[in-house]
Amino acid sequence: MKRKNTNKYVSFALVIAAYAIMMILTASGKITRSMQGMLVPICAYIVMAISLNLTVGILGELSLGHAGFMSMGAFTGTCAALMMTESVPDEGLRLGISMVIGAIFGGIAGFLIGIPVLRLKGDYLAIVTLAFGEIIKSIFNNLYVGFDKYGLNFQLLSEKGIKLEEGGRMLIQGAMGISKIKKISTFTAGFILIILTLFIVYHLVESRYGRAIMAIRDNRIAAESVGVDVTKYKMTAFVISAALAGAAGTLFAMNYSTITANKFDFNTSILILVLVVLGGLGNITGSIISATLLTILPEALRGFATYRMLVYAIVLIVVMLFTNASGTKMLISNIKAKLGGNKEEEEQ
Amino acid sequence: MRFLSFLISGLSLGSIYAIIALGYTMVYGIAKMLNFAHGDVIMVGSYICFFAMMRYNLPPVVGVILAVIVCTILGMVIERAAYKPLRQAPSLAVLITAIGVSYFLQNGALLLWTSSPKVFPSIIGNGKIQLGELTISHVTLLTVAVCLVIMAVLTWFTGRTKMGKAMRACSEDKGAAQLMGIDVNGTISMTFAIGSGLAAIAGVLLCSAYPTLVPTTGSMPGIKAFTAAVFGGIGSIPGAFLGGLLLGVIETFAKAYISTQLSDAVVFSVLIIVLLVRPAGLLGKVINEKV
Amino acid sequence: MAYKSEGSNLVPVPSNAVIPERDINDMPALECKNLGITFGGLHAVENFNLTIGRTEIAGLIGPNGAGKTTVFNLLTNVYQPTTGTILLNGMDTHGMSTAQVSKAGIGRTFQNIRLFNNLTVEENIMVAMDKSIKCGLFAGLLRLPSYFREEKKAHKRALELLHIFDMENVANHRAGSLPYGAQRRVEIVRALATDPKVLLLDEPAAGMNPSETADLMANIRKIRDTFQIAVVLIEHDMNLVMNVCEGLCVLNFGRIIAKGSPAEIQKNPTVIEAYLGKSHSTKAHEAVNEVVEENSDTGSDNK
Numbered sequence: 015m016k017r018k019n020t021n022k023y024v025s026f027a028l029v030i031a032a033y034a035i036m037m038i039l040t041a042s043g044k045i046t047r048s049m050q051g052m053l054v055p056i057c058a059y060i061v062m063a064i065s066l067n068l069t070v071g072i073l074g075e076l077s078l079g080h081a082g083f084m085s086m087g088a089f090t091g092t093c094a095a096l097m098m099t100e101s102v103p104d105e106g107l108r109l110g111i112s113m114v115i116g117a118i119f120g121g122i123a124g125f126l127i128g129i130p131v132l133r134l135k136g137d138y139l140a141i142v143t144l145a146f147g148e149i150i151k152s153i154f155n156n157l158y159v160g161f162d163k164y165g166l167n168f169q170l171l172s173e174k175g176i177k178l179e180e181g182g183r184m185l186i187q188g189a190m191g192i193s194k195i196k197k198i199s200t201f202t203a204g205f206i207l208i209i210l211t212l213f214i215v216y217h218l219v220e221s222r223y224g225r226a227i228m229a230i231r232d233n234r235i236a237a238e239s240v241g242v243d244v245t246k247y248k249m250t251a252f253v254i255s256a257a258l259a260g261a262a263g264t265l266f267a268m269n270y271s272t273i274t275a276n277k278f279d280f281n282t283s284i285l286i287l288v289l290v291v292l293g294g295l296g297n298i299t300g301s302i303i304s305a306t307l308l309t310i311l312p313e314a315l316r317g318f319a320t321y322r323m324l325v326y327a328i329v330l331i332v333v334m335l336f337t338n339a340s341g342t343k344m345l346i347s348n349i350k351a352k353l354g355g356n357k358e359e360e361e362q
Numbered sequence: 363m364r365f366l367s368f369l370i371s372g373l374s375l376g377s378i379y380a381i382i383a384l385g386y387t388m389v390y391g392i393a394k395m396l397n398f399a400h401g402d403v404i405m406v407g408s409y410i411c412f413f414a415m416m417r418y419n420l421p422p423v424v425g426v427i428l429a430v431i432v433c434t435i436l437g438m439v440i441e442r443a444a445y446k447p448l449r450q451a452p453s454l455a456v457l458i459t460a461i462g463v464s465y466f467l468q469n470g471a472l473l474l475w476t477s478s479p480k481v482f483p484s485i486i487g488n489g490k491i492q493l494g495e496l497t498i499s500h501v502t503l504l505t506v507a508v509c510l511v512i513m514a515v516l517t518w519f520t521g522r523t524k525m526g527k528a529m530r531a532c533s534e535d536k537g538a539a540q541l542m543g544i545d546v547n548g549t550i551s552m553t554f555a556i557g558s559g560l561a562a563i564a565g566v567l568l569c570s571a572y573p574t575l576v577p578t579t580g581s582m583p584g585i586k587a588f589t590a591a592v593f594g595g596i597g598s599i600p601g602a603f604l605g606g607l608l609l610g611v612i613e614t615f616a617k618a619y620i621s622t623q624l625s626d627a628v629v630f631s632v633l634i635i636v637l638l639v640r641p642a643g644l645l646g647k648v649i650n651e652k653v
Numbered sequence: 654m655a656y657k658s659e660g661s662n663l664v665p666v667p668s669n670a671v672i673p674e675r676d677i678n679d680m681p682a683l684e685c686k687n688l689g690i691t692f693g694g695l696h697a698v699e700n701f702n703l704t705i706g707r708t709e710i711a712g713l714i715g716p717n718g719a720g721k722t723t724v725f726n727l728l729t730n731v732y733q734p735t736t737g738t739i740l741l742n743g744m745d746t747h748g749m750s751t752a753q754v755s756k757a758g759i760g761r762t763f764q765n766i767r768l769f770n771n772l773t774v775e776e777n778i779m780v781a782m783d784k785s786i787k788c789g790l791f792a793g794l795l796r797l798p799s800y801f802r803e804e805k806k807a808h809k810r811a812l813e814l815l816h817i818f819d820m821e822n823v824a825n826h827r828a829g830s831l832p833y834g835a836q837r838r839v840e841i842v843r844a845l846a847t848d849p850k851v852l853l854l855d856e857p858a859a860g861m862n863p864s865e866t867a868d869l870m871a872n873i874r875k876i877r878d879t880f881q882i883a884v885v886l887i888e889h890d891m892n893l894v895m896n897v898c899e900g901l902c903v904l905n906f907g908r909i910i911a912k913g914s915p916a917e918i919q920k921n922p923t924v925i926e927a928y929l930g931k932s933h934s935t936k937a938h939e940a941v942n943e944v945v946e947e948n949s950d951t952g953s954d955n956k
Contacts (some may be wrong), residue, residue, distance in 0.1 A: 015701045076454055078461075128893055130638050137396040138637060140457055140564075141588060144629035152627040171621055221793030221800065222779070222807075229769045229780040236767035239729060239783035240847050241755035250790060280581075284461060291458055324469040330462030331444055338455040339447035 022216045025299045029060075032306075033205045040201075048313060051080040056309045057204025058084075058266035061211050063289040063301035065258035068215055070287070071296030072224070073251040074231030076140040079127075079147025080286050083256040085278035089154055091116030092192050092263025092273060093185045097161055103308065105198040109268060113207065113261045120260015123150070126251040132248045147283055147357045154275035191274030192267070199268040207265055208302075211258050215298060218254065227251045247269035281323075288326045291333050367496055368618045369611065371447035374502040375472035376441045376610020377509035381564040382587030383594065383602035384516065384558030391533040391597035392553045395453065398460035399440060400561060401584015407433045407562030408569045408579060409471065420653035429562040437558025438551050446547070464581070471577035479576045508567060512560065513603050520599060529553060533597065542605055561583065583625075586613070589633040595646025604644060675684040680743050682707045682883040683728070683759075683851050688737035690727060697723045698907045703739065705851065710877055710884045712898035712915075716927060719888045720762055720907040725853050729761055730754045742850060756784050760849030762840040764856050764887075770829030774820070774839050777828050778811040781846035785810075814842045817872060817879075833864045845876065852876070858893050866890060871896050895919070903927065914917075 036053065039045045062084060069077045095112040102108040127146045131139055153170075160167040162182025172188075185190055186192055218224045226247045229237040267273040289308055293300030312322050381406060389397045400652040414425035444463050448456045476506035489500040531539040532549045540546050568583060569575050586609060594605025609629065616628035636643065680705045688701035698720045705711050713721050726732045728739060730751050737747045746754050760781075779786075779945050788803040815821045818838045823831060828839060837857060844852055857873070858866045870893055877884055888894050894901065895915045903911040903918060905927040911918055917922055 068452070074454065076457055094527065130634055134637055134641065137390075137453060137457060138592070138641070141396065141585075141592065142637060143636055145589070145633050149627045149630050156621070156623050171623065217794045217796060221790075222783060222788055222803075223790055223793055225625075225772065225776050225780045226783060228772055230779075232769035232771050233767045235731070236763065236769065237750075237780065238751040239731075239755055239761050239763075239767075241752050241784050241844060242780060243750075243752050284465065287458070287461070295454075320473070323465060324473065326466035327462045327469055331459050331466065334451075334455045334459040334462065335444070335447055338451035354487055 021297070022212075022301055025212055025216075025230075025302060026209070028299065028302060029205070029208050029351035033201075036201065044316065049310075052309060052313060053201040054199045054204050054269040055266060056306055057208055058262045058269075059286070060208050060302050060305040061258055061265070062286045063127035063293065063305040064208075064211050064215055064298055065255045065262070066286050067220075067228040067293070067296065067298060067301045068255040068258075068289045069292075070290055072173050072219060072231065073227050073248060073255075075132075075248070075252075076287075077143040077252075077255075078140050078280070078287070079143035079145070079150070080255075080259055081278040081280070081282035082127075082150040083120045083123055083259035084142075084266065084282070085150055085154060085275060086256075087113075087116030087120040087263030088267035088273055088278065089192065089263075089275075090119035090187060091196055091260070093159065093161075093172050094184075095198065095264075096185055096192070096195070097269060099196070105196075106203070109198045109203050109265075111201075112268065113203075113264045116264030118210045120215025120263065121253050121257030123260070124256025125249070126134045127256075128249050132245060132252060143223055144283075145282065147278075147280060151275045151279055153206070154191075157186050157187055158184070161182050178216055182348045189274065189276070191272060191277075193272045195268060195271050195273065197271060199265050204265055207261055212298070214254065214258070218251075223247060223250055230265055282292040283333065287328070292329055364618075368614050370496075370498055370502060372611035372614030373607060374505045375614055376590075376607035377505045377570050378564050378583065378606075379572070379587045379590045379610050380603045380606025381512055381560050381567070382510050383591040383606045384512070384599065385561050385564075386588050386591040387594075387596055387599060387602040388529070388553050388557050390591070392529060393441075393445065393550055395445065395456045396460060396583075396588065397445075397554075397557070398457065398555065399463035399467055401580040401582075401587070402464050403433050403436060403440075403558050403561040403580070403596060404565035404568065404584060405471060405575075405577060405580030406467060407476055407565035408482065408575050409480075410562070410627040411485075411566045412482055412569070412575055415483060416480075416483075426485065426563065426566050429566060430559045432563075433562035434555045434559040437561070438557075439555040441551055441554040446550075457577075459546070464584075468577050468581065471560060475577065477576060479574045482575045484570040484573070486570070501567070505567045505571065508563065509603075509606075512563070513599075516599055525549070526550060586629060589629065592633060592643055593636050595643030598643070598645045601643055601645035623628060669854055680707075681705055681740075681849070682709070682741040682742060683885070684743075685728075685736050685738070688724075688727060688734050688739065690723065691735045696907050698727065698904075699736075700908060701727075702909070702954060703902055703912075705883045707883060708881050709849075710873060710897055710899050711885070711941060712894045712901045713885060713887045713904060714889075714894055714901060715904035715910075715917075719904040721904055722855055723907075725761060725855055725887065728754075728851075728853060729759055729914055755847050755849075758848075758850035759852070760844035760847045761853040762837070762844050762855055764859070765838050766833075768828040768836055768840060770827070772828055773825050774815070774828050774831070775808070775811050775824040777839060777843050778814060778846045779807050781843045782807050782848075783811060785848065796844055811846070813844055815878065817842065817845070818868075826860070832932060834861045837861065838869075841872075841876075845880065849882060851883045851885065854884065854888075856887055857887065858888055858890045866893055869893070873897050 036045070040050070056095070062080065066077065066080045066353055069075055069080070091112040094115040095108055098108050098111065102111065131142050131146070134142060156171050158169040158172065160182060161184075166185075167177070219228070226237065226242045227250070229240075229242060230247060234244060263278070285308075289305045290301055292308070293302070293304035308326075312318055318325070382400065384396065385400050385403075389395065389400070410432045411422075411425040411429040414420045414428050415422055420428070429610055444459050445456065450458060484501055485630070486500050486504055491498045491500070520530060526540070528544045528549045529552070530546055532546055533540065536546050537550075565580065569579070584623070587606065590605040590609040591602050592605070593609055594601030609632070612632055613629050614626055616625040620628060674926050683703070683705040685701050685703045689699040690697050693884065701724060713724060715721055723732065730746060730749055730753075739759055741754070741759060744757065746757060749757065769780060772780070786803050787808050788800050791797075792799045812821050813826060815824055818841075820835070820838060820842070828836065831839065837860070841852075841854065841857060844854075854873075858869055861869060873884060873886070874897065876882070886894075886898070898915055901911075901913060901915055901918045902909055903921075903924050909925055911921045911924050913921070
């Protein structure tokens with residue numbers, strides 16, 4: 015119990031300190047342009063990593079389609095922002111509303127996907143979330159949406175059927191995605207989203223819901239035997255995770271002038287999984303650190319970019335072998351025993 | 363006539379899926395794990411065959427044999443290095459490792475062989491047979507024939523030979539199999555070897571039909587073949603065959619009659635519907651967790 | 654109102670053999686009528702008729718593989734019975750999920766311990782109090798006053814329950830890190846936290862040393878007296894069974910072969926035959942003591 019609390023305060027302190035330092039550096043002009051450009055993506059990836067950790071580390075189910083929810087949030091949130099350009103002139107407010115809309119649509123996608131997916135177990139669940147990620151990508155790649163004073167116009171496969179009134183514009187143009195986006199995402203917005211995410215995830219984990227979710231992870235049969243409604247709690251975790259990913263998607267998309275569905279493919283889902291695995295399953299602070307490092311590293315070390323994906327692959331394998339193989343597990347527990355008795359509590 | 367020609371190309375694609383799906387299903391049956399890297403073994407096999415034929419001017423048969431040998435060894439090495447230490451680990455850890463191996467192979471290939479696409483030469487030329495209005499290429503015929511032969515041999519192997527029986531015993535109950543004197547580790551290693559060897563053959567056939575070879579060539583067919591294995595009932599060899607053929611036909615029809623771009627979405631929707639209606643697949647059996 | 658079930662109509666069991674019930678005049682806590690399940694043609698349990706009084710401690714015994722745990726799985730709807738009905742407080746549990754059965758009033762432990770290993774002992778127990786914690790998702794996320802009130806209440810209750818086994822001091826330990834015997838006790842406390850009417854204990858003494866077993870015996874009685882609930886236990890430790898249980902039901906090959914008080918069961922030739930084989934049944938009286946000893950041995954070996 016105590017350890018969990020300290021972990022929580024470390025997470026908040028870390029995020030707030032990082033924000034303060036970056037703001038001071040920006041104000042004094044000591045920050046490079048490329049670093050400046052990475053701040054929002056870092057925030058988005060931190061939220062993605064924390065939200066996926068909720069599914070993988072805390073609920074214990076592997077989701078391989080997390081980028082799909084990000085995509086959902088990116089497209090719906092950005093469309094909303096574009097539609098509100100005149101009605102909500104304040105950029106901060108518009109971004110906020112857009113992120114809420116992105117979160118709602120992400121959550122809805124999570125709910126719809128959760129209905130079939132959460133009835134499955136283990137490998138099946140992983141493969142079906144993967145399938146859903148691909149389906150979402152496929153749909154956005156072929157979706158054409160126009161907007162005019164009469165409302166939205168949808169068309170699948172081609173834009174021919176869309177007739178817009180004077181002053182209307184195309185929002186989504188199939189594989190071309192959304193272009194001419196006004197970049198309104200800011201580091202401060204990203205910071206606020208991270209803080210909100212931390213509040214939601216930590217408060218969830220420390221409530222009746224979080225306990226039940228972790229109980230299902232540890233032993234589903236025992237959880238059922240003490241009256242835990244497995245589907246309900248799994249769904250709660252899954253929807254919250256998807257909604258947070260949706261909000262992160264909106265934040266991410268509004269940092270670029272163009273956004274396409276292919277940006278949120280299977281590789282992105284795997285990248286987020288790498289962040290979670292490297293930071294430690296169930297370890298929120300770890301997710302924050304690994305998301306930051308792995309976003310900065312490829313930019314900072316140009317030579318590294320070539321080997322980036324190869325290194326990520328090795329990271330996945332080595333971390334899993336090191337934390338799970340029976341041989342290394344013995345080694346770790348021996349070392350811990352030597353370091354002192356009370357380390358037992360530290361085990362994840 | 364159009365329908366018939368789509369059906370034939372669907373069966374041909376389905377045969378490739380079926381051969382890949384056999385690898386998934388055998389490994390799943392015995393090691394109870396989803397070998398995510400299986401699709402990338404296909405890609406490695408295709409590259410080996412490509413270089414043997416194009417760079418060293420070896421005859422296609424030698425190229426295929428080389429590919430099978432390399433993939434067999436690769437499969438066994440992967441099993442020994444990455445999966446064996448995790449035999450007792452939770453399935454989440456094993457799956458993440460398998461994804462890691464898949465990415466390792468893909469990106470290793472990217473560094474070794476670059477991302478520029480290689481044009482794969484058909485191993486038996488581009489001949490065609492004309493049957494009235496119907497045109498069937500030699501590759502199509504070869505693919506279906508190879509698939510049928512593999513099916514027959516595997517059915518005989520698992521049903522009649524000592525090794526095959528050991529495999530079935532291990533997939534039923536590893537502990538009991540070990541007590542009966544079966545070398546469980548050796549059997550699992552053997553299963554990976556056979557599955558990976560088949561993957562090499564599937565890779566060559568795949569690239570003969572769709573001649574663009576890049577490091578990610580194997581991943582999508584791999585995922586679809588897994589879908590096929592689940593469709594047919596994972597762990598079941600006839601199930602993989604049936605699932606593969608059905609999925610190939612469904613995909614081809616979706617491309618022809620619905621939309622090329624949305625065909626993947628259709629295939630994956632099929633997977634989801636199957637898992638909802640019949641979680642154990644068409645020919646699979648439901649296994650209850652012991653309480 | 655005199656409520657009494659017909660008890661048994663099985664062939665091998667004499668018609669007068671019923672588990673001696675406490676509170677015989679009340680509606681029974683649990684009633685199984687003609688319960689049975691088939692796994693691929695094999696009758697794992699069949700014709701299972703049993704009535705458990707409201708505050709009775711009953712034992713379910715029998716050789717390995719007799720179907721004892723299967724009965725527990727049927728009672729908790731982990732398996733759906735092929736035939737028969739289960740009445741919990743007179744309510745048919747047919748078609749309920751395991752979670753609903755738990756909420757309706759059956760708590761259980763498992764033969765192979767199933768704790769939430771990565772949660773603390775206290776959290777394990779609080780998970781089981783799910784139905785009694787009145788705090789919604791948003792109250793939890795927004796930390797409304799109801800969250801703190803309910804958490805405090807649950808914390809207090811968890812410590813009270815842990816007090817049964819004097820385990821308050823391990824409340825903050827990770828459940829998976831506890832010694833074996835302690836884990837078994839936590840599992841019992843967790844089952845009690847669901848506020849059951851019937852508590853099912855699957856080999857509660859397995860892996861315990863003699864002094865722990867002695868404590869357990871006292872505690873099973875204490876639990877019954879405090880909570881006024883029925884307890885059904887599966888156990889191989891005959892010493893515990895004969896001392897604690899007020900009624901026994903003997904299962905062999907999925908069928909009930911005898912019911913009665915411990916004293917009656919000890920003398921029952923069919924039971925001795927089931928445990929030792931036919932040739933011994935003639936020397937019934939000498940064999941009884943052997944049965945008792947042998948089974949207490951296997952009980953403690955059975956980790």
